[in-house]
Amino acid sequence: RPYYVLxxxxxxxxxxxxxxxxxxxxxxxxxxxxxxxxxxxxxxxxFVGTANVATDAxxxxxxxxxxxxESFWFAETLKYTYLTxxxxxxxxxxxxxFTTEAHPLSRTFAFDGAF
Numbered sequence: 385r386p387y388y389v390l391x392x393x394x395x396x397x398x399x400x401x402x403x404x405x406x407x408x409x410x411x412x413x414x415x416x417x418x419x420x421x422x423x424x425x426x427x428x429x430x431f432v433g434t435a436n437v438a439t440d441a442x443x444x445x446x447x448x449x450x451x452x453x454e455s456f457w458f459a460e461t462l463k464y465t466y467l468t469x470x471x472x473x474x475x476x477x478x479x480x481x482f483t484t485e486a487h488p489l490s491r492t493f494a495f496d497g498a499f
Contacts, residue, residue, distance in 0.1 A: 389433035389450055392460035399464040403477050414468045431457060460486040
């Protein structure tokens with residue numbers, strides 16, 4: 385399927401890989417995705433999905449949008465994008481864990497690397 389409806393899973397995975405490894409390449413991937421979202425999903429009053437990820441509005445000059453915004457855009461996609469570039473102490477992954485819906489839950493004990 386060639387569409388993208390602002391789903392969070394790829395950005396979430398890249399955020400976690402960046403935080404766990406510290407490798408800048410993962411943050412760079414999130415930044416590239418964010419730039420693509422800005423070009424292809426930004427409309428006058430917010431963001432919507434794109435009907436075809438194979439075309440880029442930067443080259444065609446045309447937005448090919450899906451006329452809706454899912455709630456996970458606000459709850460997850462934007463949160464993980466923000467956290468990728470925020471200070472790591474904003475949500476320290478040794479002290480917090482995310483649910484499948486990106487709600488942070490405080491850990492009882494900080495993770496010491498052992499299970």
